[in-house]
Amino acid sequence: MAITYGTCYFVSKSAAIRYYSDYRVSHESSLTHGASWMEARQESLNRYVENKLREKEIKIGKPPVGPGESLSLDSDGRWHITEAEEHDELQSV
Secondary structure (H helix, E strand, C coil): CCEEEEEEEECCHHHHHHHHCCCCCCCHHHHCCCCCHHHHHHHHHHHHHHHHHHCCCCEECCCCCCCCEEEEECCCCEEEEEECCCCHHHHCC
16 A cells, blocks of 8 residues: 655745644734734744744655655645555565
């Protein structure tokens, strides 16, 4: 059976921001400076993703792929790797 898993690679910084937009990210400090809720949220997401990039928790670009692996891209712009299926004769040994 083939196994697919998500990687820490994204096609762009904006794709990473879209991906993390579903996560709860604090934006309280921005609200004290008179920014609207949406501006504060966007600023907070930008900082959050910048930090993840700086700490090398996420990366921009295509991930390395090994022999028998293939790449796919999800709707958020995150790369996934699918490992090749084993041959039936190998599974029965």
